[in-house]
Amino acid sequence: MTINETQDEIIEEFSLFDDWEEKYEYIIDIGKKLPPLQEQFKTEDNIIKGCQSRVWLHADRDDEKVLFAGDSDAVIVKGLIALLIRVLSGHTAEEIARADLYFIDRIGMKQHLAQTRANGLLAMLKQMKLYAVAYSTMSK
Amino acid sequence: METVLSDIFAVESIRQDFPILNQTVHGKPLVYFDNAATTQKPRPVIEALAQYYEQFNANIHRGIHTLAERATAEYEATRDKAREFINAAHREEIVFTRGTTEGINLVAQTYGRQVLKPGDEVIISGMEHHSNIVPWQMICEQTGAKLRVIPVTDSGEIILEEYEKLLSEKTKIVAVVYVSNSLGTINPVREIIEKAHAYGAKVLLDGAQASAHLDIDVQSLDADFYVFSSHKVYGPTGVGVLYGKRELLEAMPPYQGGGEMIKDVSFEKTTYNELPYKFEAGTPNIADTVAFKAALDYVTAIGKPAVGEYEHDLLTYATGAMQEIDGLRIVGQAKEKISVVSFVMDGIHHQDIGIILDTQGIAVRTGHHCTQPLMNRFGILGTSRASFAMYNTREEIDRLVRGLHKVKKMMN
Structure with a gap:
């Protein structure tokens, strides 16, 4: 599945929800289901600076593909991480770097990307792209 | 006592002076409990x-x-x-x-x-x-x-x-x-x-x-x-x-x-x-x-003694109602307090509390409140904080309490 196909799938899923509560119930649910990041990857280097919750992001490579894993001490952020991982993980560095993540706006979660310092989602997205750019330069 | 207080303190007419309060957030009437961060402005201002x-x-x-x-x-x-x-x-x-x-x-x-x-x-x-x-x-x-x-x-x-x-x-x-x-x-x-x-x-x-x-x-x-x-x-x-x-x-x-x-x-x-x-x-x-x-x-x-007395009633009411919530702990139980209730909930991150309350139209502040050494003193990373002003009401506190029950339900 391409990045955009996954995004469209998520948009489709969210279109079933009537209100904010249902959306967040779903995000909380997938947040709880995201496998916890192994303790050895919860390092200072992997921490994304957000003001309110701690967020860790770890990147790995499998041939051409970049694999992401993440975690947070807050559940809703963890659910958002799970969505980002579902969309971006397993794609090539170039695909990730070029990805236009329109699904965040379409599922009504754009406020989580605001510059409020309230959470590290924007920083996390940047970090995922940075990893991708770094990997693609390395392979050239 | 309640009727006497509300007779003296005309909170409904005060609320009319603050145009911003008359709005809905996520389809629910706004409850603004972030007054310690900044208060809303009355029409004369x-x-x-x-x-x-x-x-x-x-x-x-x-x-x-x-x-x-x-x-x-x-x-x-x-x-x-x-x-x-x-x-x-x-x-x-x-x-x-x-x-x-x-x-x-x-x-x-x-x-x-x-x-x-x-x-x-x-x-x-x-x-x-x-x-x-x-x-x-x-x-x-x-x-x-x-x-x-x-x-x-x-x-x-x-x-x-x-x-x-x-x-x-x-x-x-x-x-x-x-x-x-x-x-x-x-x-x-x-x-x-x-x-x-x-x-x-x-x-x-x-x-x-x-x-x-x-x-x-x-x-x-x-x-x-x-x-x-x-x-x-x-x-x-x-x-x-x-x-x-x-x-x-x-x-x-x-x-x-x-x-x-x-x-x-x-x-x-x-x-x-x-x-x-x-x-x-x-x-x-x-x-x-x-x-x-x-x-x-x-x-x-309006007069600060009247404001103080009214806010103190809100504080007492909120403290009583929130202490009833299982797993909720109020941080800061000094004998002399203004109308601020800072709290933590077992196993629930304050950021999640803040986001879910916001979907209910309730604005609170979450985090370390720019007092990191104090948070360290209590061994916590942050709290959720509801702070009341002269235009807040007991009904709004009831909504906060219902919102917190919803937080518990959604998170557990």
Whole structure:
């Protein structure tokens, strides 16, 4: 599945929800289901600076593909991480770097990307792209 | 008792004065419980801002035309009102700043720089906002003075005996928060000041949280410096007041150089303006300062004793109702508190609490509230904080309690 196909799938899923509560119930649910990041990857280097919750992001490579894993001490952020991982993980560095993540706006979660310092989602997205750019330069 | 209170205190008519409250958030009527961060503005404040720009916008003090005279008069009228609001002895003891933070930095960088010598000590408390920590750390680093910290009890109160042990001939400045922004604790500032003065130290009170809730009398308290912000007292953002005793302000060097603060300038020597203008370099925030008076008039007209009594009822009601919630713990249980309830919930991150309450239309603040050392003291990363103002109601607290039950249901 391409990045955009996954995004469209998520948009489709969210279109079933009537209100904010249902959306967040779903995000909380997938947040709880995201496998916890192994303790050895919860390092200072992997921490994304957000003001309110701690967020860790770890990147790995499998041939051409970049694999992401993440975690947070807050559940809703963890659910958002799970969505980002579902969309971006397993794609090539170039695909990730070029990805236009329109699904965040379409599922009504754009406020989580605001510059409020309230959470590290924007920083996390940047970090995922940075990893991708770094990997693609390395392979050239 | 309830009916009596609501009879005296016309909260419904007060709510009509705050247009912002009349809106829905995520389809639910807004419940604004983030008043310790900033209060909403009553219509007279909003109108005063518009009136200034529509009728008499002009640069103040040196203009000889009619608009400049009117703008100057209105700006200076706020100074008179601010003097009355905190019962300062003289109008020139009121210096306008950008806010509480600037007021503290001003005192640290002028008075602090003048008096602190290597080995001297500055005392703060363990419940200070970062704004009343960092400026003192900076001046201590610059002068070789040492920063000492009064510890705080489990209930969130300053330990006076420990404070007394810290005081010595080396103490030059004591800077403490009147009311804690994170916990709501009202500190025994009168005693703190008395004890500091016995050692000849000067005291700065951070009045950011106190000024909208308590009657402030800087003369009776014998405070040397008192700082607060307009935007936490129903006024515009970007304006604050630094009160300083006249003899102290007179002896202090200026803070910033520029226009307004000078008497005569030549390339050889500049003489400085008199108080309070010596500390007001550059064109000030005229519009917001003018509108600030409308806020102070508004609060005065309702009367702080009535506001305080009403808010205390909200605090008691909220504390009782929230303590009933299983797994919820109130952080900060001082005997003397203003209307702030800071809390944590078992196994639930404060950020999740804040996001879910927002979907219910309820605005609270979550995080460390710029008091990281205090959070460390309690072994937590942050809290959720509901802070009440004169326009809040018991019905809104009921909605918060229902919202918190929803948080529990969704998270478990």
